Amino acid sequence: MSPEIFLDVRNLTKHFPVRSGPFQRPSGKVQAVTDVSFHLSQGESLSLVGESGCGKTTLARTLLRGYEATAGSAWFRTEEGEVVDLLTLRRRRLKPLRRQLQMDFQDPYSSLNPRMTVQRIIDEPLRIHGEALGITTREDRRDRVRQLLLQVGLRPEAARRYPHAFSGGERQRIGIARTLASRPRLVVADEPVSALDVSVQAQILNLMLALQERFRIGYLLLTHNLMVVRHVSDRIAVMYLGRIMETAPAETLFTSPGSGTDPGSA
Ligand SMILES: Nc1ncnc2c1ncn2[C@@H]1O[C@H](COP(=O)(O)OP(=O)(O)OP(=O)(O)O)[C@@H](O)[C@H]1O
Ligand SMILES: [Mg+2]
Secondary structure, eight states: OOTTEEEEEEEEEEEEEEEETTTTEEEEEEEEEEEEEEEEETTOEEEEEOOTTSSHHHHHHHHTTSSOOSEEEEEEEOTTSOEEETTTSOHHHHGGGGGGEEEEOSOTTTSSOTTSOHHHHHHHHHHHHHHHHTOOSHHHHHHHHHHHHHHTTOOGGGGGSOGGGSOHHHHHHHHHHHHHHTOOSEEEEESTTTTSOHHHHHHHHHHHHHHHHHTTOEEEEEESOHHHHTTTOSEEEEEETTEEEEEEEHHHHHHSTTOSBOTTOO
């Protein structure tokens, strides 16, 4: 694994068993993700684009160990410089890495707890990971929440309010602040803007990408909407029926589709 690469996914495969009949016998499998390989450097964004059902969410969940992979590996270089396989690492050793791996959610309405103020929502990761982040006192945490709100383009006063008082775009900004709070190295975003009005999608994506570059986060964006990623990705991979068909730098894909690299070397 060359030094600039910090995530190297090889042949990731996730098949779900299918059971049927009166005795629920195994009768086949859904090949949701098959032999997906790609790599990501620090501060780079890669988009995986593909139609509904092609395996995007399954891929994201499997990578972050929501599902156990059927096969494959996902080598990750930790902040400490150790290289580990996310897919087989023991849960006990995975736990301290969670801070470095974050998932951004599709739906800004259901992903924020309506009973918590924005202060508490963003403060949560700070409380959990405070030690690793060097943030220990309540004042430090309050300052950090203010700073995060400013970074995502909200006013510090927002901290006192509840999620229902914000628009969809603003809620997505709150979600981004919460994701950034733990200083992740890898953010996996599954359709991060598809629940938003088209007019704010670009704004939010541009914000995410600006922050991703600034903090040198590796960003894996999964979406069915090719137009969404056109201007914001370094590289785009096209997924179809659970496999990566083609990977290319964003410009190339739009000017001459079919001229990218084969699957496997994404
Ligand atoms: N838990 C599961 N058990 C069985 N099959 C599943 C499971 N989760 C997903 N699948 C199947 O795997 C395939 C990929 O689904 P997935 O949700 O990953 O697609 P997606 O690309 O995220 O689609 P969308 O764009 O609609 O969100 C689908 O055929 C789906 O039915
Ligand atoms: Mg999905």
